[in-house]
Amino acid sequence: MSKRVRSIVVLISGRGSNLAALVDYAQNSPDFVVAGVVSNRADAPGLAFASSQGIPTEVVDHALFGSREAFEHALAGVVDLFKSDAVVLAGFMRILTPSFVNRYAGRLINIHPSLLPAFPGLNTHERALEAGVRVHGATVHLVTAQLDHGPILDQAVVQVHENDTPEALARRVLELEHRMLPRAVSAFLHGKLKAKGERVPGALRLPLLTALSTTVAPE
Numbered sequence: 250m251s252k253r254v255r256s257i258v259v260l261i262s263g264r265g266s267n268l269a270a271l272v273d274y275a276q277n278s279p280d281f282v283v284a285g286v287v288s289n290r291a292d293a294p295g296l297a298f299a300s301s302q303g304i305p306t307e308v309v310d311h312a313l314f315g316s317r318e319a320f321e322h323a324l325a326g327v328v329d330l331f332k333s334d335a336v337v338l339a340g341f342m343r344i345l346t347p348s349f350v351n352r353y354a355g356r357l358i359n360i361h362p363s364l365l366p367a368f369p370g371l372n373t374h375e376r377a378l379e380a381g382v383r384v385h386g387a388t389v390h391l392v393t394a395q396l397d398h399g400p401i402l403d404q405a406v407v408q409v410h411e412n413d414t415p416e417a418l419a420r421r422v423l424e425l426e427h428r429m430l431p432r433a434v435s436a437f438l439h440g441k442l443k444a445k446g447e448r449v450p451g452a453l454r455l456p457l458l459t460a461l462s463t464t465v466a467p468e
Contacts, residue, residue, distance in 0.1 A: 254279065254281065254282055255280070255281040255282075255334045255335075255438040255439070256281060256282050256283070256284040256331070256332075256333045256334055257271070257281055257282075257283055257284065257333050257334065257335045257336070257337050257434060257438070258283075258284055258285045258286070258287060258328055258331040258333040258335075258336050258337070259271060259283055259285075259286050259287070259336075259337045259339050260286075260287050260288070260289075260324075260328075260336065260337070260338050260339065260341040261286060261287075261288050261293055261295040261296075261339055261340050261341055262288060262289055262290050262293055262340055262341050262342040262343070263290070263293055263294065263295060263340050263342070264293070264294045264295055264340070265286075265293065265294060265295020265296075265298050265299070265339065265340065266295075266340075266423065266426075266427065267339035267340055267360060267426055267427060267430050268283075268286060268295045268298065268299065268339050268340075269295075269298060269427075270426070270427035270428070270430060270431055271283055271337065271339065271430060271431050271434065272298075272299070272302055272304070273431075274431030274432075274435070275431075276302075278435070280435040280438065280439065281334075281434065281435060281438050283299075283302075283304050284304075284305070284331040284332075284333050285304065285305045285306065285307065285330075285331040285333070286299040286304055286305070286306045286307075287306070287307045287308070287309060287324065287327055287328060288306070288307075288308055288309075289308075289309055289310060289311045289320075289324070289341070289342075289343055290308070290310065291308045291310060295340075296308070305331075307327045307330075309323050309324045309327055311343060317346055318346065318348070320343075321345065321346055321348065321349040324349070325349060325352055328353075334356065334438055335356045335357070335358055335434065335437065335438060336353050336356060336357050336358070337358045337359075337360075337430070337434060338357070338358065338359040338360070338392065339360060339430065341359075344396060345392070347394035350392055350393060350394050351394070353392075355391065355444070357391065357392040358389065358390070358391060358392065358402070358433070358434060358437065359389070359390055359391075359392045359397075359399075360387060360388070360389050360426055360429070360430050361373070361387065361388050361389075361390065361397050362374065362387050362419070362422050362423070362426065363377065363385065363386070363387070363388065364384070364385065364386045364387075364388060364404055364406065365388040365390060365397055365398065365401065365404075366397075366398065367382075368380075369396055369397030369398065370396065370397060373385075374415040374416075374418045374419045374422065375415045377409065377418065378409070378413060378414075378415060378418065382409055383408065383409055384406045384407065384408055384409060385406070385407055385409050385418060385422060386404060386405050386406040386407055386422060386425060387404070387405060387422050387425045387426045387429060388401055388403070388404045389401070389402045389403040389404075389429055389430055389433040389434075390402055391444055391449075399447075400444040400447055400448055400449045401448075401449060402433045402436070402437055402442050402449055403429050403432070403433040403436075403442075404429075405425045405428075405429050407421045407422060407425060
């Protein structure tokens with residue numbers, strides 16, 4: 250009897266570079282498939298990429314709705330069509346209400362460009378440099394009603410260089426994201442990462458963490 254292949258639906262708002270990393274991983278392993286891609290912007294470049302890979306796409310334009318609740322009701326209706334095992338926020342630039350989060354509780358995954366709980370929200374790289382931190386990075390976590398919080402599935406670190414700019418730091422962190430997100434999604438879908446309360450035991454012990462940190466060490 251063949252094993253059921255897990256599937257994800259990916260929510261995006263822009264270019265979809267993390268989507269591309271997920272698709273590349275899925276195409277080169279039997280771990281999961283990307284069942285569909287949904288965007289709140291019809292002009293999101295990631296939609297064209299998904300279509301080029303034969304992945305179904307949908308648009309739910311937030312600007313067409315009179316309230317956040319109406320938008321999310323429509324969004325949930327589209328997401329549910331894909332009957333996925335997890336919903337992955339990969340650069341989805343909308344703050345979600347507790348109602349939407351609770352609908353997908355325990356299977357809604359986000360990637361954030363900082364070492365949460367530090368620097369939730371926007372402009373993380375600028376804020377990290379302003380704070381004078383020595384290390385920065387990215388976090389994959391399960392989404393809860395509190396913005397950019399929730400049980401951590403994976404984190405990885407880059408060192409902050411003395412003369413770093415937000416743009417240079419962002420490039421190094423994005424490299425981490427492209428490698429972290431697929432492995433975290435795969436581990437989650439196959440039961441290797443399970444939340445217990447507010448924690449995911451073993452989340453920071455995935456073998457690739459050291460390799461990622463070494464890869465992006467200062468020249």
